[in-house]
Amino acid sequence: MWDEQERVGYGRAGAGQVGWLAAMLSVMAIGVGVAVSGIAQQQGDPALTEVWQPEPRMVDPGSPGAAPSDAVMLFDGSNLDAWRHADGDAAWEVRDGMMTVVAGAGSLYTRQGFGDVQLHVEWRAPDIVEGDGQGRGNSGVFLMNRYEVQVLDSFDNRTYSNGQAASIYKQHIPQVNASRAPGEWQTYDILFEAPRFNAAGVVESPATMTVLHNGVLVQHHVTLRGSTTFIGEPAYEPHSARQPIQLQDHSNPVSFRNIWVRELTPRQAGR
Ligand code: MG
Numbered sequence: 651m652w653d654e655q656e657r658v659g660y661g662r663a664g665a666g667q668v669g670w671l672a673a674m675l676s677v678m679a680i681g682v683g684v685a686v687s688g689i690a691q692q693q694g695d696p697a698l699t700e701v702w703q704p705e706p707r708m709v710d711p712g713s714p715g716a717a718p719s720d721a722v723m724l725f726d727g728s729n730l731d732a733w734r735h736a737d738g739d740a741a742w743e744v745r746d747g748m749m750t751v752v753a754g755a756g757s758l759y760t761r762q763g764f765g766d767v768q769l770h771v772e773w774r775a776p777d778i779v780e781g782d783g784q785g786r787g788n789s790g791v792f793l794m795n796r797y798e799v800q801v802l803d804s805f806d807n808r809t810y811s812n813g814q815a816a817s818i819y820k821q822h823i824p825q826v827n828a829s830r831a832p833g834e835w836q837t838y839d840i841l842f843e844a845p846r847f848n849a850a851g852v853v854e855s856p857a858t859m860t861v862l863h864n865g866v867l868v869q870h871h872v873t874l875r876g877s878t879t880f881i882g883e884p885a886y887e888p889h890s891a892r893q894p895i896q897l898q899d900h901s902n903p904v905s906f907r908n909i910w911v912r913e914l915t916p917r918q919a920g921r
Pocket of ligand 1: 788789790800801898900
């Protein structure tokens with residue numbers, strides 16, 4: 651029988667099996683040695699591996715979605731003081747705690763420039779669904795006036811993948827489509843590392859972005875190939891270390907609210 655043969659087999663250890671047993675015993679001995687050295691480490695001074703400086707400063711995080719205490723508030727629902735058009739004061743509509751694109755008024759730019767940042771933006775595509783593809787709820791959040799995270803109604807609205815909501819426009823497809831229906835508020839949380847240029851204007855370290863769309867990771871520390879372009883390949887053009895954040899006028903009445911930004915120190919930005 652099968653059982654009988656197995657028992658017989660184990661009972662008659664041949665030369666090969668003895669070698670195998672010896673190998674197993676030596677592996678076990680190594681295991682014991684590792685365990686002993688682990689115990690020896692446990693007996694050291696734990697204070698030798700404690701790091702006390704720098705001490706992270708206190709930041710009041712506020713309630714979920716609210717601006718942390720060290721954020722620059724760019725839009726709290728009351729006015730457009732932090733923004734301007736290329737040729738004058740901001741003229742988008744402000745009503746009911748939100749701002750809405752006025753077609754033809756032009757894109758908005760922050761009066762203040764920013765480099766490495768954590769940026770929180772809430773946006774809403776029109777609930778009256780008009781247009782298709784790139785023509786439905788199109789706007790954009792441009793870091794440093796050049797690097798666009800696409801804003802688009804991508805709920806049941808197919809377009810090219812590297813141009814849908816939460817894409818880094820024409821450069822990186824979002825990992826998933828975390829879009830909410832038109833008329834519902836959506837969030838972007840963006841971590842942006844500005845590119846660095848040398849004295850000759852050559853890029854030394856490219857820009858990177860991480861994006862959460864409605865809390866879902868969609869871009870994970872992706873590297874940008876240059877400024878956002880509609881036609882052709884992106885390329886870097888040297889620019890100063892601080893540039894405005896831009897919200898795009900793409901003629902669709904997209905709304906925004908609760909926009910805040912945290913400037914990151916080199917240490918916070920991982921540099
Ligand atoms: Mg756009």
